[in-house]
Amino acid sequence: MATLHNKELNLRELKASDFCAEIPGAFICNVFWVEDEKLVVVEELNGNNVHTSLFDSASLEKISVKSRYEKYNNLELIERKFEYELYTLIVVNPEFGGEVLQEKVFLNGQMMYFEERVRYSRIATPSLWERYSEYLSLKNNERSSLLVDLSQYTKMSMNEKVAFLRGRFHDVHKQSYELGIPIECMFLSREEFVEYDKDADFRIALLEVLRLELHFSGGDIDDVFEKIVKHHGGQIAC
Structure with a gap:
């Protein structure tokens, strides 16, 4: 428990109404206790800006930004x-x-x-x-999935390879292209591109995917293809 303005507060159940906004027109949007640091954090929203105030959790005295800085x-x-x-x-x-x-x-x-x-x-x-x-674990899982995909991909017919890559294109399109991220930057990771590019049919299949998805990829097919290859460090044959 702590006392503020002669009122006892339960630090584990702090509410915005326990504090008063210090900035005219702002409102308190978040209040919580950081037990390990012995701090109470109060966040005020003023327009598009969040102002943060820190208080000593024992005395509930405000700690100046200058001293923290x-x-x-x-x-x-x-x-x-x-x-x-x-x-x-x-x-x-x-x-x-x-x-x-x-x-x-x-x-x-x-x-x-x-x-x-x-x-x-x-x-x-x-x-x-x-x-x-956790990041390493996810990367290792992605690597394992990639190796499984590669082992299957190399055994596919040309039509199956096109369908496989087109499926990847659609997955990425839903996640990123609609958000305005260029498809050539997100279609395949660099590791995926390098591994798939070892297959003799990969670039032919990739060009066919771009042709089929021209309404999404936009522009000249050869230009988009070149962007993808160069983005992942590949070379364009003369």
Whole structure:
């Protein structure tokens, strides 16, 4: 329990009505307790901007953005896990009070993973290492699925290969192209392109898919084909 304006508050059941908005015209959209950090986070929505205020959970005294900025802004945290380096940079917004974590995982100096997220959230966030491990697991599953697809693809007839790639095109179109993401950037991952390109019929089948889906891919078929190949580091035969 904590006391604010002579009223006892249950930190586990905080409500927006427990606090008063400090910005004229704004309203409190989120209030929660960060037990490990002994902080209460209050977020106010003002137009398109979210202003974040932090309070000491014991005294419920507001912590100035200036003091947080001086203490934490551009603070680097580095941890080693096996052969990996886990790097976190804290960035404090001096205008709106929000704090962001820029998290990276390096292996032999090469960045393997990057994520930017708010520092404090109502929902507990797994550690950087746990999230990276989950990412690796998903990548390995994708790789296994790709190898299964490849083993089947190489045994297909030309018509079956076209139908297979066209199905991939439609899956990606539903997920990304309708959102305005160029299809040549999302149709196949680079790893998929490199592996499928080992098949002698792949580029012929790809051209046929683009011809059949011209109303989605748009433009000149040869131009779209060249964009896809170059996007994934492939070479265009002269």
